[in-house]
Amino acid sequence: MKFTINRPAFIKYLTDVQRAISSRTTIPILTGVKITADKQGLMLSGSDSDISIEIFIPISDDTNQLEVQEEGGIVLPARIFSEIVKKMSDEKLTIEVGENFQTKITSANAFFTINSINVENYPYFPVIDSNEVITLPTNLFKQVIQHTVIATSTQESRPILTGVNITIENGTLKAVATDSHRLSQRIIPITMPENLKENSYKVIIPGKSLVELSRIVEDQDTIEMMVTENQVLFKAENLYFYSRLLEGYYPDTNRLIPNNSTTQLVMSASELLQATDRSSLLSHEGKNNVIKLTISPDNVELSGNSPEIGTVEEDLNYEDATGDPLVISFNPDYLKDALRTFGHQNVTVSFTSAIRPFTVVPTENNTNIEQAFIQLITPVRTY
Known part of the structure; x- marks a missing residue:
């Protein structure tokens, strides 16, 4: 050669x-x-x-x-x-x-x-049937990856949670990831070829594989996805990206997402991110990485308390706060990861109680798909 x-x-x-x-x-x-x-x-x-x-x-x-x-x-x-x-x-x-x-x-x-x-x-790569090709919009799929891999687990004790659960059916692609402390979900519309419209696909792709895919794939309009029993192939212009699939049953995450709320907070995702970042400065130095959100009829406050160092309090500039008064504690890093996925748009944070998971969603839903973009975080009991 x-x-x-x-x-x-x-x-x-x-x-x-x-x-x-x-x-x-x-x-x-x-x-x-x-x-x-x-x-x-x-x-x-x-x-x-x-x-x-x-x-x-x-x-x-x-x-x-x-x-x-x-x-x-x-x-x-x-x-x-x-x-x-x-x-x-x-x-x-x-x-x-x-x-x-x-x-x-x-x-x-x-x-x-x-x-x-x-x-x-050199070992041979798997042969994948090209008769079942699902075409995905590249930039939107990369966005789905970035929005969901943040919630994959890094603990190998439950390998299934290190992956993103992807379901393709009825003209939509649904991606869900959870590490049991938080959850990320994105649903996007996709165009299925006529011969596959009745088919449904459920695959669990390792989060690490999807991160590498999003880094390597160029800004072409579409990327092709083909699935076999234990492998998935993503094909772009001159790129073939194979990943093994995780075997096992992914937990039913639908039941984790609350259908109603008793308290709602509407504010800029970027402003809430900055305030959370400031409040976490002391919590990172202390033994307990926890901050507290207090919602009352006329005030919303973020606070942190580290007995070894000191305290922090900040009144938030919010658009709207409705419902019951609430005091809730949580891991600030989980909220920061979630808020980064929303950019500068407004988000609605919905609570049911101080001990139940709360959700963060875009205030303006630009799609007719229900629960198209959700970040969910489990609070921390401090008593």
């Missing part, structure tokens, strides 16, 4: 593929990046057995300045290969595989030879 390519373009593709390559894998060959070349272009592949990424670099795209002099394939140690490519100085880069899998990397006057592995030893 031998090819020449524009080095800055190659670095970008290589960096994206490396998102799927871990140095801690128990399968040594998976610490490498697989490169295959043919008349159409290059295919870069990386995998840690949870996530697999393939990126195709076409010869037809002139910006790549790709020339394939000899077809073939090789697996190169990803970390050191990437460091070499980044430290080269010229715009052009030539890679040539010689005898005994010795690979030469040349750019300007610099010349490296590194040991590589036979491409035949």
Whole structure:
């Protein structure tokens, strides 16, 4: 195998593929990046057995300045290969595989030879049926990911909660995540092809996989999703992103979302975020990471108390506060994560009691879908 390519373009593709390559894998060959070349272009592949990424670099795209002099394939140690490519100085880069899998990397006057592995030893990626293709709006789906992964669990004791539960049916995609202390839910409309309109899909995708997908996928209009029994494939223009699915039953989250409230607070999400951030300064220093919200007929106050350091109190500038008086305590970090997903719009915070979960939703619902965007937080009992 031998090819020449524009080095800055190659670095970008290589960096994206490396998102799927871990140095801690128990399968040594998976610490490498697989490169295959043919008349159409290059295919870069990386995998840690949870996530697999393939990126195709076409010869037809002139910006790549790709020339394939000899077809073939090789697996190169990803970390050191990437460091070499980044430290080269010229715009052009030539890679040539010689005898005994010795690979030469040349750019300007610099010349490296590194040991590589036979491409035949690299595991095959799963074959996914392309007859069932679900097309998703890319930017909206990336937004769904950003709004829900914040509530996935980081505790491996309940692996199912480390994923986002995605249900596709009746022309909507519903994504839900919970770590049992908070919950995030987004529902978006999607267009289903005629042959799949009667179908429904339920998959639990690891939160880490979705985070990597949202970072790597470009701003194309759409991304294609294909599901098998234990894998999901997301396909963009020249990108193939595979992820394993989590096995098991996701808890019924519908029953966690309250249908009514006794107290409501309406105010700017960004202003509430800033006030919560200030109130959490002392709680982070203390032993208990808790702040308190007090709602009375003529005042709304956030406060924090750290016996080791001191206290903080702030009267909030709110749009509206209705219902019963309330005093409720909660983890400020959960509220901050939730509020960041709303940007600068107004939100309605709805409470049922001091010991029941409360919800944060956009005040203006620009969709006819019920509960299209909800953040839910469980309070902390302080007595």
